[in-house]
Amino acid sequence: MTHFIAVDIGGTQLRAACYVDDQRTPAYIDKIATQGPSTTPLERLIGLIAGIWPGDNCVEAIGVAAAGPTDPFAGILLDAPNIPGWDDFPLRQFLEDRFGVPVSLGNDANLAALGEWQYGSGKGYHHMIYITVSTGIGAGIIVDDRLLLGARGLAAELGHTSIVPDGPMCGCGRRGHLESMAAGPAIARWAEEQLNQGIPSILPAGQPLTAKDVGMAAFKGDQLAIEAIARSGHFLGKALANFVHIFNPTRVIIGGGVSRCGPLLLDPMRESLAEHVISHHYIDDLTIATAALGDEAGLMGALALAHGHAHK
Amino acid sequence: MTHFIAVDIGGTQLRAACYVDDQRTPAYIDKIATQGPSTTPLERLIGLIAGIWPGDNCVEAIGVAAAGPTDPFAGILLDAPNIPGWDDFPLRQFLEDRFGVPVSLGNDANLAALGEWQYGSGKGYHHMIYITVSTGIGAGIIVDDRLLLGARGLAAELGHTSIVPDGPMCGCGRRGHLESMAAGPAIARWAEEQLNQGIPSILPAGQPLTAKDVGMAAFKGDQLAIEAIARSGHFLGKALANFVHIFNPTRVIIGGGVSRCGPLLLDPMRESLAEHVISHHYIDDLTIATAALGDEAGLMGALALAHGHAHK
Numbered sequence: 001m002t003h004f005i006a007v008d009i010g011g012t013q014l015r016a017a018c019y020v021d022d023q024r025t026p027a028y029i030d031k032i033a034t035q036g037p038s039t040t041p042l043e044r045l046i047g048l049i050a051g052i053w054p055g056d057n058c059v060e061a062i063g064v065a066a067a068g069p070t071d072p073f074a075g076i077l078l079d080a081p082n083i084p085g086w087d088d089f090p091l092r093q094f095l096e097d098r099f100g101v102p103v104s105l106g107n108d109a110n111l112a113a114l115g116e117w118q119y120g121s122g123k124g125y126h127h128m129i130y131i132t133v134s135t136g137i138g139a140g141i142i143v144d145d146r147l148l149l150g151a152r153g154l155a156a157e158l159g160h161t162s163i164v165p166d167g168p169m170c171g172c173g174r175r176g177h178l179e180s181m182a183a184g185p186a187i188a189r190w191a192e193e194q195l196n197q198g199i200p201s202i203l204p205a206g207q208p209l210t211a212k213d214v215g216m217a218a219f220k221g222d223q224l225a226i227e228a229i230a231r232s233g234h235f236l237g238k239a240l241a242n243f244v245h246i247f248n249p250t251r252v253i254i255g256g257g258v259s260r261c262g263p264l265l266l267d268p269m270r271e272s273l274a275e276h277v278i279s280h281h282y283i284d285d286l287t288i289a290t291a292a293l294g295d296e297a298g299l300m301g302a303l304a305l306a307h308g309h310a311h312k
Numbered sequence: 313m314t315h316f317i318a319v320d321i322g323g324t325q326l327r328a329a330c331y332v333d334d335q336r337t338p339a340y341i342d343k344i345a346t347q348g349p350s351t352t353p354l355e356r357l358i359g360l361i362a363g364i365w366p367g368d369n370c371v372e373a374i375g376v377a378a379a380g381p382t383d384p385f386a387g388i389l390l391d392a393p394n395i396p397g398w399d400d401f402p403l404r405q406f407l408e409d410r411f412g413v414p415v416s417l418g419n420d421a422n423l424a425a426l427g428e429w430q431y432g433s434g435k436g437y438h439h440m441i442y443i444t445v446s447t448g449i450g451a452g453i454i455v456d457d458r459l460l461l462g463a464r465g466l467a468a469e470l471g472h473t474s475i476v477p478d479g480p481m482c483g484c485g486r487r488g489h490l491e492s493m494a495a496g497p498a499i500a501r502w503a504e505e506q507l508n509q510g511i512p513s514i515l516p517a518g519q520p521l522t523a524k525d526v527g528m529a530a531f532k533g534d535q536l537a538i539e540a541i542a543r544s545g546h547f548l549g550k551a552l553a554n555f556v557h558i559f560n561p562t563r564v565i566i567g568g569g570v571s572r573c574g575p576l577l578l579d580p581m582r583e584s585l586a587e588h589v590i591s592h593h594y595i596d597d598l599t600i601a602t603a604a605l606g607d608e609a610g611l612m613g614a615l616a617l618a619h620g621h622a623h624k
Contacts, residue, residue, distance in 0.1 A: 069593065078593060127463045143455055143462075150455075150560025151439045151597060160590050161554040164477055172590040242473040246558065248462025278472050278484040281381065281390060285463060 003027070003054045005062040005101075006302035007045070008108065010034060011082030014045055017299055018052045018059075022307075024119055024300070028052040034083060041083050046098060053099075062095060063306030064105035065112070065298040072106045072153040104305045106147075110156055111301025112293075113140020114147050116253050118304040120292035125251035129243055130291070131158060132256035133236070133265075134211075136171060137179040140301075141247060159183070163239050182235040184211030184258055191228040199224050215261050229261045230268040237272025244273070244282045255291030262290065315339070315366045317374040317413075318614035319357070320420065322346060323394030326357055329611055330364045330371075334619075336431055336612070340364040346395060353395050358410060365411075374407060375618030376417035377424070377610040384418045384465040416617045418459075422468055423613025424605075425452020426459050428565050430616040432604035437563035441555055442603070443470060444568035445548070445577075446523075448483055449491040452613075453559060471495070475551050494547040496523030496570055503540040511536050527573050541573045542580040549584025556585070556594045567603030574602065 001020050008015040014034050017026035032048050034041050053059065069078040075092025095103040106114075113130035116122040122130065128142040137159030141148040148155045159179035160172055167176025168186070180186060188209040195205040201224035203209060203217050217225035240252065258265060270288060277283055293300050313332050320327040326346050329338035344360050346353050365371065381390040387404025407415040418426075425442035428434040434442065440454040449471030453460040460467045471491035472484055479488025480498065492498060500521040507517040513536035515521060515529050529537035552564065570577060582600060589595055605612050 069591065079591075143460060144458065146456065148455060148559070151562045152560055152593065154560040154591075154593055155558060157557040157590070160557050162475065162550065162588070165475070165550075174588060174590055238474065238477075242554075245469040245472045246467060247460070248464055248466040250463045276474070276486060278469070278486055279381065279391070279466075281464065281466055 001054075001056065001058060003056075003059045004303055004306040005049060005052070005059055006299045006306055007049065007062065007064045008298040008302060009045065009064065009066040009080075009083075010108070011067055014041070014048050015299060016048045016052050017303075018054055019303055024303070027054070041086070042094075049095075049099065059099070059101050061101055061306040062099065062103045063111075063302035063304070064091065064095070064103060065108040065302040065305075066091070066105055067108050069154055070105055070107045072104065072149060075103065075105055077105075078154075104308070106149075106301070106305055107138075107140075107153065108298045108301075109138025110140040110147060110149070110153075111305060112138070112255060112291075112297035113142065113156070113253075113301065114304045115293055115297040115300030115302075116255070116291055117142050117147075119300050120297065121253045121289045122251055125249070127247060127249040128251040128253065129158075129240075129247060129249050130253045130255060131236070131240075132291070132297075133183055133232070133254060133258040134256035135184050137183045137256075141249075143247065158239070158243060161239065161242070163235060163242075178235065178239045182232040182239070187211045187214050187228050187232050187258065190231060191224060194224050194228070201225065211258055215258070215264075218261060218264050226264060229258075229264045232258065233265045233268030234272045236265070237269040237274075238276050240269065240273045241276035241278075241282075244277060244286065248282060250285050250287065252286065252288045253291050254288070255294075255297060259290045266290070313366075313368065313370060315368075315371045316615055316618040317361060317364070317371055318611045318618060319361065319374065319376045320610040320614060321357065321376065321378040321392075321395075322420070323379055326353070326360050327611060328360045328364050329615075330366055331615055336615070339366070353398070354406075361407075361411065371411070371413050373413055373618040374411065374415045375423075375614035375616070376403065376407070376415060377420040377614040377617075378403070378417055379420050381466055382417060382419045384416065384461060387415065387417055389417075390466075416620070418461075418613070418617055419450075419452075419465065420610040420613075421450025422452040422459060422461070422465075423617060424450070424567060424603075424609035425454065425468075425565075425613065426616045427605055427609040427612030427614075428567070428603055429454050429459075431612050432609065433565045433601045434563055437561075439559060439561040440563040440565065441470075441552075441559060441561050442565045442567060443548070443552075444603070444609075445495055445544070445566060445570040446568035447496050449495045449568075453561075455559065470551070470555060473551065473554065475547060475554075490547065490551045494544040494551070499523040499526050499540050499544050499570065502543060503536060506536050506540070513537065523570055527570070527576075530573060530576050538576060541570075541576045544570065545577045545580030546584045548577070549581040549586075550588050552581065552585045553588030553590075553594075556589060556598065560594060562597050562599065564598065564600045565603050566600070567606075567609060571602045578602070
């Protein structure tokens with residue numbers, strides 16, 4: 001038996017799984033909070049991987065998905081949001097020294113796209129855009145059967161493209177990005193603003209909301225909540241028109257927590273896309289779907305990376 | 313001797329050139345207006361190619377650059393602006409039947425990018441964005457040493473990405489696209505508006521201007537004209553921030569008539585780009601240059617295509 005290890009490094013949680021041969025269901029899987037009282041994130045990561053390491057020591061490769069900008073060619077985490085001290089951190093070298101097997105790493109949204117393309121909603125498509133909409137907006141793009149990385153692995157930041165000049169401040173410090181208009185916090189903020197203006201809703205006024213609160217109210221038929229989700233879909237569709245003009249894909253996949261709103265998000269998105277494309281040619285052969293792998297997408301992408309590395 | 317034929321089909325002009333072996337200077341070159349009183353554009357194209365056909369009949373392949381959306385896989389012109397009757401026109405099959413050699417075709421801006429990458433300002437770069445700014449804005453993108461085409465060859469329409477919602481009407485019928493904000497007509501229109509408001513300038517008020525008029529006034533130091541060019545550079549830089557977040561290239565090339573303004577366009581563009589990128593990583597290794605091939609870029613791209621086809 002040959003094993004492959006997949007690791008997903010998030011700001012709040014570390015996950016690791018061990019897969020046998022070509023299987024897609026992990027033989028072992030474990031998770032731990034990224035930060036803890038008595039150990040560093042690196043110690044916790046090492047312990048997590050050691051804990052799922054197979055007894056026969058027969059590991060072919062490790063694939064790592066990491067939040068934040070990552071240089072997959074140099075194997076370096078460039079900025080690790082929420083993990084102090086991990087900027088410009090040569091994680092690949094460190095893990096290779098520690099575990100003695102080849103290690104590959106990549107940005108988690110990029111790898112989630114790779115996961116969906118290999119094992120999920122993107123199977124069989126040669127040109128695919130994956131967008132994950134949650135607290136932020138990440139993305140990954142398949143161009144002609146290959147993951148778009150760019151010169152240093154920093155490509156596919158679709159969430160950080162400007163769609164409304166001088167719009168709201170984005171998490172990155174710039175204004176009017178898609179992320180600042182359509183991600184979860186933008187949905188919650190708009191709903192709060194409407195409540196403050198006295199618009200009737202089952203949502204409570206005068207207290208902080210989450211996108212999940214809004215999503216649940218929308219499922220119950222609350223008009224304000226439905227409009228808040230639709231507004232996000234509208235901006236996504238508008239930005240998607242730009243992206244299909246740039247990539248001419250045949251598949252678009254929407255993942256992340258906000259995608260759980262399903263048609264409440266996707267129908268307005270499709271309408272807005274159709275309204276903004278410059279030619280029907282861009283949508284004639286285009287299908288749009290929600291992600292199939294859910295929270296597993298990053299881990300599955302790391303697995304695909306581990307397999308790819310092992311096959312090189 | 314082996315010959316390669318390159319053809320550039322524009323709305324106003326048809327050009328064809330015959331190259332020997334690996335040479336980049338044409339052995340023969342000719343041009344003709346696309347439309348004429350007594351012959352159809354197709355007859356004119358056939359006559360033009362026949363006129364530069366080598367006497368030894370030893371032609372390896374024909375490469376064709378065509379204005380407008382083109383399906384390079386099917387060899388079809390999808391919409392031919394300014395050439396009535398050429399919509400959904402199977403030009404590849406037609407030319408192969410007529411001339412008996414393999415024919416490849418592509419969109420002219422895509423192929424201009426290919427030309428700059430093979431023979432011009434983009435040589436040696438693996439990740440490159442080429443933008444041509446003239447009456448419209450076209451583009452072509454090299455991703456990992458390959459021309460980005462998308463599923464049906466409709467990719468890289470960077471000029472038709474929205475940067476100002478509800479901005480001015482674009483040639484495509486949508487609003488606020490980069491083309492409507494930064495191409496030649498937008499420069500001329502903004503200068504006219506300023507003149508109408510009484511802003512002093514050496515440019516004549518109350519009459520239609522061209523971007524060339526504005527460019528020449530800018531070279532002479534006219535402040536209004538300099539601002540009109542800088543404004544285009546500003547929007548280009550802002551859009552370019554989106555594009556480098558999407559592609560993470562190491563080379564950006566600006567071509568087309570408006571690029572002749574040189575630093576008057578490129579300096580404000582660089583400033584605006586630096587202001588809008590989310591991280592210095594995107595511009596640390598990025599160089600920006602004007603195109604090297606000028607009006608020959610499309611023809612050179614068609615030549616590259618002919619060579620590529622012949623080598624397949």
